[in-house]
Each structure stands twice: as structure tokens, then as C-alpha cells.
Amino acid sequence: MNSLELCAGAGGQAQGLERSGFEHEALVEIDAAACKTLRLNRPKWNVIEGDLSEFDARAFRGIDLVAGGVPCPPFSKAGKQLGAEDARDMFPQAIRVVDETRPQAVMLENVRGLLDAVFEDYREKIARQLHAMGYWTDWHLFNAADFGVSQLRPRVVFVALRQDVAEHFRWPAPSLKLSPTVGHLLHDLMSANGWQGADAWRNQAKNIAPTLVGGSKKHGGPDLGPTRSRLAWAALGVDGRGLADEAPAADFVGMPRLTVRMCARIQGFPDDWQFVGKKTPTYRQVGNAFPPPVAQAVSAEIASAIEKAATNRLFKKAA
Numbered sequence: 001m002n003s004l005e006l007c008a009g010a011g012g013q014a015q016g017l018e019r020s021g022f023e024h025e026a027l028v029e030i031d032a033a034a035c036k037t038l039r040l041n042r043p044k045w046n047v048i049e050g051d052l053s054e055f056d057a058r059a060f061r062g063i064d065l066v067a068g069g070v071p072c073p074p075f076s077k078a079g080k081q082l083g084a085e086d087a088r089d090m091f092p093q094a095i096r097v098v099d100e101t102r103p104q105a106v107m108l109e110n111v112r113g114l115l116d117a118v119f120e121d122y123r124e125k126i127a128r129q130l131h132a133m134g135y136w137t138d139w140h141l142f143n144a145a146d147f148g149v150s151q152l153r154p155r156v157v158f159v160a161l162r163q164d165v166a167e168h169f170r171w172p173a174p175s176l177k178l179s180p181t182v183g184h185l186l187h188d189l190m191s192a193n194g195w196q197g198a199d200a201w202r203n204q205a206k207n208i209a210p211t212l213v214g215g216s217k218k219h220g221g222p223d224l225g226p227t228r229s230r231l232a233w234a235a236l237g238v239d240g241r242g243l244a245d246e247a248p249a250a251d252f253v254g255m256p257r258l259t260v261r262m263c264a265r266i267q268g269f270p271d272d273w274q275f276v277g278k279k280t281p282t283y284r285q286v287g288n289a290f291p292p293p294v295a296q297a298v299s300a301e302i303a304s305a306i307e308k309a310a311t312n313r314l315f316k317k318a319a
Contacts, residue, residue, distance in 0.1 A: 002022065016297075052090055052094075060100075109158075114156050135162060142156075157294075170301055239254070267286050
């Protein structure tokens with residue numbers, strides 16, 4: 001099965017799709033640093049650097065899956081929730097790509113705020129557009145912690161499936177395995193420079209993390225979010241006012257800061273996934289990503305539904 005990914009970012013969703021058996025025909029991303037990250041980790045991927053609104057998708061007609069993480073600021077509670085009035089709203093462009101490619105399935109990820117009542121008409125409009133193309137649609141709210149990610153990260157996933165595929169699709173069930181605490185997840189990274197307080201810190205950081213906040217290019221640097229988020233990090237023994245360049249020194253005293261690598265592990269990235277850029281752009285790549293384990297769980301169900309639909313078509317043809 002193959003896929004076309006829109007607003008691919010640093011590859012969180014792309015990794016999930018890859019683990020589910022999808023081969024990427026192309027990944028579209030406007031951020032130069034994120035494109036470098038994708039190319040560094042997967043040199044053979046076809047990374048198309050540019051504005052989605054200028055991307056002509058007709059060459060990919062007949063692709064199995066169109067996926068993406070369209071920008072979330074238009075729907076985020078951290079912003080003004082302007083929706084369609086926000087210039088960063090890329091849902092219309094994603095729908096255009098679906099129309100140009102007519103895939104078997106569509107998978108788009110966004111923030112929880114998109115399910116707010118204020119966006120009910122917006123969601124219905126998207127559904128009507130896809131229904132007119134012959135797709136069944138649905139929205140589902142997930143929490144990354146339900147799939148082994150050590151983070152309280154609610155995300156909305158929208159799927160549109162061709163009718164013959166939709167009859168075989170089921171949303172993934174939460175994992176029965178508990179997510180690791182931040183202390184256990186990061187202990188080896190925190191103790192990398194011999195920090196004598198690493199064990200005590202691990203025992204204090206006995207919960208999962210609050211939502212990582214990637215932020216935008218217009219606002220702020222590499223910190224872990226507003227005051228409420230920083231208080232939640234402080235309860236885990238983490239200084240959320242910024243990021244560190246490396247793990248605490250052996251004689252460090254106080255609350256440590258996370259490094260970008262620590263944040264990436266919290267987000268569900270494997271340790272061998274590298275990020276290109278300085279601290280601020282790399283943290284934004286991590287903080288804005290769709291956790292790979294969640295992307296894998298949803299795309300695996302889509303892959304299964306596509307395969308079952310294909311099998312049914314073969315049986316009907318043979319009959």
C-alpha cells in the first residue's frame with residue numbers, strides 16, 4: 001500500500017504509517033528544517049518542500065491513502081480559534097488533494113479543539129464535501145497515553161474511507177499496557193552525565209507528562225508551555241521554562257530541564273530519529289508532531305480495512 005502525506009512535519013505520522021506497511025510516494029512539507037529532518041532519516045523518501053496550496057496532486061491519483069497533520073492553530077484553544085477565517089487553515093487544501101487523487105482512505109490529525117461546538121458547522125461542511133465524493137467519514141478523539149506514549153496528549157483524527165473499505169474499518173482500541181512514567185522513561189538520559197540526583201528524580205517523576213507544546217514561529221522559544229503546563233512539569237521535577245543543551249552535570253542541584261532528545265522520546269520518537277536545526281526549530285518539530293505510536297495504531301486499522309476490501313473484490317471477481 002502507498003501513501004501521500006501532507007504537512008508531514010518532522011515525520012511523526014510518517015513513521016506510524018511506515019510501521020503499518022505504507023510506502024510513502026511523497027511527503028509535502030513547507031518548513032525547510034523539517035524537510036531536512038525527513039531527508040536525513042529517510043534519504044529515499046520523496047520529500048516535496050513547498051506550500052501545500054501550490055501542490056498539484058493529480059500525479060498521485062489512485063494512491064491508497066492521503067494522510068496529514070494540517071496546521072492546528074486555527075482550532076487550538078491556545079489561539080483565537082478562528083477556524084476557516086484563519087489563513088493557516090489547510091483543510092480546504094487537503095480536501096482539494098483528496099478530490100485530485102481519490103484515494104481509498106484519508107487520515108487527518110488535529111487538536112482536540114476541532115471537536116468544540118463552535119466548529120460543528122465546519123466539521124459538517126468537511127463531511128458533506130467528502131460524502132459527495134463517495135466517502136464515509138468519522139471523527140475520533142484519542143489520547144496518546146492510551147497507546148504507550150508517556151504523555152497526556154489528546155488528538156483528533158478524521159478519517160474518510162471509500163464505502164467498500166469503510167465496512168471493514170474499526171477505530172483502534174486502547175492498549176492494555178500502561179505508559180511508562182516520565183521518570184522511568186527518561187532516567188537513562190537524565191543520568192547520561194553522571195547526575196547524582198537522577199535516581200531521586202526518577203522516583204519523583206512518577207506520572208506521565210502533560211502535553212508537549214510546539215508553539216509557532218511567531219511566538220516564544222523552546223519552553224514547555226504556559227504557566228499551567230509549567231506547574232504540571234514542576235510536579236514532575238522538571239523546569240519547564242526552557243530546554244537544556246545536555247543532561248544535568250554530576251553535581252547539578254535543582255530541577256533539571258529536558259533536552260530535545262528527551263522531549264522526542266516523550267513524544268514517541270525512536271532514539272535513532274535525528275532532528276535538523278538548532279534547539280528552537282528542533283523542539284518545534286518535536287512538539288508539533290503526531291506521536292508515531294498513535295499514528296501507527298490508526299493507520300494499521302486503515303491498512304487492514306483496505307486489505308479486506310481488496311480480498312472481497314477478488315472473491316467477487318472470481319465468483
